[in-house]
Amino acid sequence: MTADAPLVRESFRRLHPINTPRPVSRLPDRVWTDEDWDRIRRGYRARDMDEKWNVFVEEDVLFMHRSWTGHGVYEAFFAPAACGGRKMVSAVVEADQERCRSRGDAYDCLMLELIISAIVLGEPAADLRAGLVELTARASGKSDLPSGAVQHSVLGLRSGS
Numbered sequence: 001m002t003a004d005a006p007l008v009r010e011s012f013r014r015l016h017p018i019n020t021p022r023p024v025s026r027l028p029d030r031v032w033t034d035e036d037w038d039r040i041r042r043g044y045r046a047r048d049m050d051e052k053w054n055v056f057v058e059e060d061v062l063f064m065h066r067s068w069t070g071h072g073v074y075e076a077f078f079a080p081a082a083c084g085g086r087k088m089v090s091a092v093v094e095a096d097q098e099r100c101r102s103r104g105d106a107y108d109c110l111m112l113e114l115i116i117s118a119i120v121l122g123e124p125a126a127d128l129r130a131g132l133v134e135l136t137a138r139a140s141g142k143s144d145l146p147s148g149a150v151q152h153s154v155l156g157l158r159s160g161s
Contacts, residue, residue: 004042005042006041006042006043006056006057007042007043007044007045007054007055007056008043008056008058009056009058009063011043011045011056012045012054012056012065012070013070014070015054015063015065015070015072016065016069016070016071016072017072018071018072018073018075018092018093018094019071019072019094019096019099020094020095020096021075021092021093021094021095022092022093022094022095023090023091023092024074024090024091024092024093024105024108024109024112025105026105026106026108026109027088027089027090027091027109027112028088028109028112028113030087030088030113031081031083031084031085031086031087032078032085032086032087032116033084033085034084034085034086036085036086036121037078037085037086039120039121040055040057040062040086040116040120040121041057043055043056043057043120044056044119044120046067046156049068050152050156051067051119051156052066052067052068052154052155052156053065053066053067053115053119053155053156054066054067054070055115055116055119055120060077060078060079060086061075061076061077061078062074062075062076062077062078062116063075064076064112064115066100067156069099071094071099071100072094073093073094073099073100074091074092074093074094074108074111074112074115075091075092076088076090076091076112076116077089077090077091088112091108091112093108103135103136103139106135107135107139110128110131110132110135111132111154113128114128114129114131114132114155115155118155119155119156129147129151129155130147132151132154132155133147133151136154
């Protein structure tokens, strides 16, 4: 497999489909450019234990799995946008609390975009990262959560491509 060859389901040792899918009612508004979609379609494989996500595309569906367990967490369905590029048109999240602890649609909407932006595309995504810390702090009732720890526990790091 070449460096630019897209990752496929068989590229990963173990993957488990979402056990209990729940529709995500709130989706990112972003339209990804055709260049972004080309990069997204190549997927992303965690390279070490600090990385938390494996991502791949089948047709127009983006699959996001936790790297350690192989459990599917998100599936996002894309379609061409009227203005060009691609837009997320629907998504599901794992609702089985034994596999994934969802914090609601605002959190899932943010995570969908954050995984794509920060992990797959390697963008800084500062606003999305700040939103993750804010939503996590609000859910925990603690305002002094270290942002680096919050980001690493949920998002992980992204190795250089």
